[in-house]
Amino acid sequence: MPKVNMVQAINLALKEEMQRDKSVVILGEDVGKDGGVFRITEGLIEQFGTERVMDTPLSESGIVGAAVGMAIYGLKPVAEIQFMGFIYPTIDQLFSHAARIRSRSRGRFTCPIVVRTPYGAGIKALELHSESTEALFCHMPGIKVVVPSSPYNAKGLLISSIRDPDPVIFLESTRLYRLIKEDVSEEEYTLPLGSARIVQEGKDVTLIAWGSMLHRVLQSVEGVDAEVIDLMTLSPFDEETVYKSVKKTGRVVIVHEAPKTCGFGAELSASIAEEAMLYLKAPILRVTGYDVVMPLPKFEDYYMPSVERIRKAIEEVMKY
Amino acid sequence: MPKVNMVQAINLALKEEMQRDKSVVILGEDVGKDGGVFRITEGLIEQFGTERVMDTPLSESGIVGAAVGMAIYGLKPVAEIQFMGFIYPTIDQLFSHAARIRSRSRGRFTCPIVVRTPYGAGIKALELHSESTEALFCHMPGIKVVVPSSPYNAKGLLISSIRDPDPVIFLESTRLYRLIKEDVSEEEYTLPLGSARIVQEGKDVTLIAWGSMLHRVLQSVEGVDAEVIDLMTLSPFDEETVYKSVKKTGRVVIVHEAPKTCGFGAELSASIAEEAMLYLKAPILRVTGYDVVMPLPKFEDYYMPSVERIRKAIEEVMKY
Amino acid sequence: MPEKTIESFTVQRLDILDEKGIADESLMPSLSDEDIKRMYELIVLSRTFDQRALNLQREGRLGAYPSLLGQEASQIGSAFACEKSDWVFPSFREMGVYITLGYPPHMLYQYWAGDERGLKISDNVTIFPLCVPVGTQIPHAVGAAIAAKYRGDKIGIVTYFGDGGTSKGDFHEGFNMAGVFRLPVVFICQNNQWAISVPREKQTASKTLAQKAFAYGFEGVQVDGNDIFSVYKATKDALEKAKRGDGPTFIECFTYRMSDHTTSDDATKYRSKEEVDAWKQKDPILRLRLFMEKKGLWTEQYQKDIEEQSTLIIDEAVKEAESIKPPHPEEMFAYTYEKLTPRQIKQMKGF
Amino acid sequence: MPEKTIESFTVQRLDILDEKGIADESLMPSLSDEDIKRMYELIVLSRTFDQRALNLQREGRLGAYPSLLGQEASQIGSAFACEKSDWVFPSFREMGVYITLGYPPHMLYQYWAGDERGLKISDNVTIFPLCVPVGTQIPHAVGAAIAAKYRGDKIGIVTYFGDGGTSKGDFHEGFNMAGVFRLPVVFICQNNQWAISVPREKQTASKTLAQKAFAYGFEGVQVDGNDIFSVYKATKDALEKAKRGDGPTFIECFTYRMSDHTTSDDATKYRSKEEVDAWKQKDPILRLRLFMEKKGLWTEQYQKDIEEQSTLIIDEAVKEAESIKPPHPEEMFAYTYEKLTPRQIKQMKGF
């Protein structure tokens, strides 16, 4: 099995699905000849032509709006938004339409689109190139949100997302794109949406993370008997796995890079406080980005949850 | 003191601020001759002219974007978005710009805009006329979110919002517009942003709500020694008041009409689970809208948190 | 500045049937007597539907409702030009379009009474559900056209919006893509002169709406939107052009909203009786009737017959709409995703 | 269809200075020799700034950086037409505009090194911070123009964007409002033929970008964007028109992005060497030099002097930018709101 990074794994998933299913098409800015600014779609226009790999005008709302129309007609469009900071103009099409097509038409029409976008900090990029606002999309019933954490699960989750009959936001950590290589089969495989994965079992404390923060968590749990959960799908999230772990450990630390207030950590914590309160031995702590406008690179390291901050939170809950 | 409803109270606040400060101007769809579809701006164009009460083209993003530019230049624009369901196309201008003007220019420029919009269900309206997605705006540092619950506090909070040096989303419950009348002084008064109000003191359970749900909560607490908090400002919310109450009662029920997952109740619950865990006697419960696309009128009553559902939650936490 | 000219345009206007019912024969599209009668009957049916909706709303049996009064020629003329296989993406006022395409009137009433089951379109009608957020359906039409072109389906995609809709960003992004990809879309703007209380000249400073198409490299044309023959012809030609692979067309139907914006609105607050009265002379049904009378296609008896027929259909539709059992609360969850989420199942079981 | 014409337009193009440095005297704007030399010196300074930025980036001392190479005439010609009191809303590639308006170069380096303090504009320069989300600054210019008009300030508002920016919804909504309210805005599009890898003809199907203005009821003009006199004249005229109260103007500067999109891009992937080489002949600095030489305003010595001068300024700017102490972590919180929230205070104190 070839060892590939996440860019290659995502490229592989797209290629395989396009080979398998003629209704899968790609659209976005610079996805064609340029192969995407992160090279995710490299080689696809050569293999599948301009009809299936469409360079669009600079129109985020138009891209997602057109994808909705394509899906209504029966295609399975995979739209790329160049950075998560440019997804905001698509929110109207996502929330007013993509999320509601099935409901509005009582199932006559559906909206199986995937909106892929690079998210998160860690590559010292420009303003609006480091956003991590995944929680916004988890508050919209009708939309699913998926965040892979490795080449292997990126491929399996993307294929599932493309095959999913409902709209999926697929968030790819820019920091992870080229950070890790993994064995990724060129055979077809899928990973189910809505299922978390226990990366490491443990008894004393449950750590919950997704995307690039998972790796920081793994660096932080040394010497602790920690159970580490990679959520992978945020909406709908795998409640069962979370509660089961929390009921076992009685302690929870949630880590994400988005600002704390109303981040997805809030939902996790609230769900736990509702469903597993009696098992808790300590306050549920969140280690997150600060409640500030996402800063430029000079502040980036300070903004991001560090190993040190995560350790401190673990120590804190272990006091109880 | 005249007894007025919320429509009149908001109208009064706008009129007073426009009289006091020439830099306060209004823009939006149908805010002029028509006086707004809910009659909030009635009479203002006659009094202040078309230069200060601007009917705009049908362009939500343009309205908020123009308001940002006006604020940068030194005005204090109050923009009306006709219904909260049409605020989604403004999210890009709000999150990419309004929230960041101060930070991006390190304080050289600021963005004192108010975006008013009717929100929530309860008037059996069309699709996208009953949205309650306040939580989205609470996840964006740089933005404040205010939700009045009565004519009196609507006036005081709106005046504070207009005078606030930062962008404020001001959410007006359509259900409350004409539901209650209250004494509202024609004298100038303000209510501070970021402060909650204890509507009713109690010892056994803390209920937290805002906007129209506050009234449903008040109907539900009969016979219970409940402390009821009207949050009024969601971002930044009054942590001190919330924790103090929770530490006293040890039981919490949060009520909102937005879908449960990632609603603002999640943040409240998570904050409490972090800061006051050791005082809690029972799970923190949320009584909310369901995790479905906001339905049309035939389902509205079933969707909204009912007195019965709230009572049931109170009974549940009282079991502990 | 004295400069050189590098591009030029003209905006055309099409008028066939005048207010007196006289048609310019040189421009007249080919329509059989049966077609013309069918068009007329659809206008009468739509108007009957509309009038009843206003009554039902007044009685609290429907929610807020947007009347199509005055826009029948624009709606029925254009929809009549569609083939069964064409796709239509309407805005929210297109009850005349729905009816022309064979959508069951009782389902429209059901929807306007606040029951989303009214939007469960049957598989053989390719008209999309009503779109409430103005202008946002335009990119859907564009996307469907991309898909149809990709599949090699020789069909046209029609989308409707108002003069207000032309101000939205999605209008721009959709039109621009349609131009770039030369898509088989027919964009139909019912310029009814008002967007709630905002008059056309405050909506945009361009003299016509039609000219906006030139910004995207394709043709825009203005037609008398109260003249069903002009609307029909322009739509028919545009659909043929689309199917030939010659790209999109923008048709501005110059018409008038005779009614309040919706039943929640009071138009007397912002527009004059004189203006409304002037437009009454231009009633689309009046001039078609005069035309048909001259051709011997219209008689008093015919009028009575089709009015009766329409009333019957509408009576039946109301009865059917109101006899439908209220939806089961569980249905509220059923169409969020293909499958219920575990959390939804928990919520359904009661708090 | 035979119809009647109800509106017509022509799109004009302005060319003054040709590639050989010969100016059409009948069109030449009034500029003193000193003005012309100042313009030239600003081009040289901008190019020195730009070249250094590319070097610094290569050495890891700046982040990703978008070169303005080739667009100097468009940027400096237009900014030179601005008065001190005019307001400017740039996009992200307008380092030449910033420099022309007197923005300290060291702050630009500071910003591109990832330090937002570089955007803390001093009170006497009314140019707005760089805007990263393409096209979204256009409504800000429109809003500022509404405010200026309301205040009775007789100023012009200038905003810059690229050919890619014309596809965004905010372009449309902003332009439309500017037309409706007849605002004192000058919209400047640097059509540099590329939006990253998307060529101009795939961005939109209209023959010119200038013609898009007619969709909003005001004038659009195309100018040779590599000819500083054309750009200057068009901008100056448009600003005067704006200040007279005669509304907005759209200027398409027809130019070319000589460099990669940014330092993260590799343009050889998607465009040919031939195309780039052809545009080298049209270099804006070359033709201005030829013009000045003929007028006796340019000598080898002059060139050496101003190059030295520019290098000195840029050396100084780099030194200053790099000697600034890193910001204190607490500064990260300071500009979210006017006052810190209780939660921020808690966060600042450490988790």
Ligand SMILES: Cc1ncc(C[n+]2csc(CCOP(=O)(O)OP(=O)(O)O)c2C)c(N)n1
């Ligand atoms: C995006 C959006 N903004 C505001 C509204 C509220 N609204 C409903 S219809 C309407 C006016 C629409 O005018 P036009 O496009 O001319 O269509 P018409 O009503 O004349 O048929 C407005 C402002 C809406 N539905 N969607």
Ligand SMILES: Cc1ncc(C[n+]2csc(CCOP(=O)(O)OP(=O)(O)O)c2C)c(N)n1
């Ligand atoms: C809304 C948005 N989408 C995507 C991007 C990523 N991006 C940065 S520049 C650019 C191309 C811009 O092209 P153009 O407007 O012609 O300006 P130019 O780069 O040529 O100066 C893109 C797609 C962005 N910054 N903003």
Ligand SMILES: [Mg+2]
């Ligand atoms: Mg209209």
Ligand SMILES: [Mg+2]
């Ligand atoms: Mg460009």
